[in-house]
Amino acid sequence: MSPTDLSARHPSACDLTAAHIRAIAPYQPGKPTAELQRELGLTHIVKLASNENPLGVSPHALQAMQDQLETLALYPDGNGYGLKSAIAARFCVSREQIVLGNGSNDILEFAARAFLGAGTSAVYSRHAFAVYPLATQTVGARGIEVPARNYGCDLTAMVDAIEADTRVLFIANPNNPTGTFIPAQELLAAFRRVPAHVLIVLDEAYTEYLTAEDAYDSLGWLAEFSNLLVSRTFSKAYGLAGLRVGFGVASLEVIDLLNRVRPPFNVNTLALAAAEAALADTGFLARSVALNRAGMAQVTRGLGDLGLETIPSWGNFVAFRVGDGAAVYQALLRKGVIVRPIANYGMPEWLRVSIGLASENATFLAALATILGKGTELA
Ligand SMILES: *Cc1c(COP(=O)(O)O)cnc(C)c1O
DSSP, rough: OHHHHHHHHHHHHHTTSOOHHTTTOOOOOOOOOHHHHHHHHOOEEEEEEEEETTTTOOOOHHHHHHHHHHGTSOOOOOOOOHHHHHHHHHTTTOOOGGEEEEHHHHHHHHHHHHOOTOOEEEETTTOOOOOHHHHHTTTTEEEEEEETTBOOOOOHHHHHHOOOTTEEEEESSOOOTTOOOOOHHHHHHHHHHTTSSSSEEEEEGGGGGGTTTOOOOTGGGGTTOOOOEEESSSSTTTTTTTTTTTTEOHHHHHHHHHHHHSOOOOHHHHHHHHHHHHHHHHHHHHHHHHHHHHHHHHHHHHHHHTTOBBBBOOEEEEEEEEESSSHHHHHHHHEEEEEEEOGGGGGEEEEEEEEEOOHHHHHHHHHHHTTTTOOOOOO
């Protein structure tokens, strides 16, 4: 009997994977600069596709990594004592209330692994962060997608959509890719209506960009809500996206469960050291936030001048409507500008641009103006 006959009679391991795994549409990351360079041979590329920090890495974080290079033969501290201590001190929580992640993406995955599975469901909004449906699907749970209101979360409808088998409610505030924001009072009112059998995952990847007026103390709310998990990241305002480090804060009981599904040594030595240093570098954070504020004004004004609709954004990016998103995305690529198509978020007429340095924002706006036939390109 030939191997072919065998395989005809016996399905392969791949054939036997669960239907919910086969149904997954993989996450689509922003196009890397080097990839566009290879494809088009361009020398000057502006990447505004992944909400990265245009200021780069804090010098203090760089130094902290330098100081750790010689220790790399050793495993990292699997409990992240130093970083957890720094987070605990900064945010007035205990170390035992913190779980560290390889990016905050890890925290979302841990919530799904610990709280979801076959026969359960998760509620999230339409146009919400792509990882919520992915994490839900990966563990064989059912996703309940709630229609958005003005591209933002309709929190009342989301709480109303909770079913008996619902175990997780995912909320990004501000949301990516829309940039929409739910004020603290609305969040609190909704949280008080969430039944105890549901873990609220409040994903605050962009919380550092909020003005003092909009900022709220979700970590202080943990005293009231034992079913609340707040996730934060070092990827955006702290400028460490390439290192992959984030954290979750919740009750001891929730954190204990998340730690059970967390892989050992999930955060590496350099990431631990850099994140601790980045947290201490409040000057860098302040500069990042200030740069974003100025850039957001520049970009939204520029898009408005081009007659384009934008969604008011509380993050470090803004969605704008161009009609044929795919065509404008491709045209921008040819001019060396990488933005993010968001058709996979149900928004094919829109693109999302991250706020960059003033010069990068200007390059983007000039290229877009040319493409739309509304301006002359910069020399
Ligand atoms: C960028 C982002 C994250 C953070 O991702 P990391 O894994 O921490 O890099 C989480 N949630 C949302 C909504 C985001 O936009």
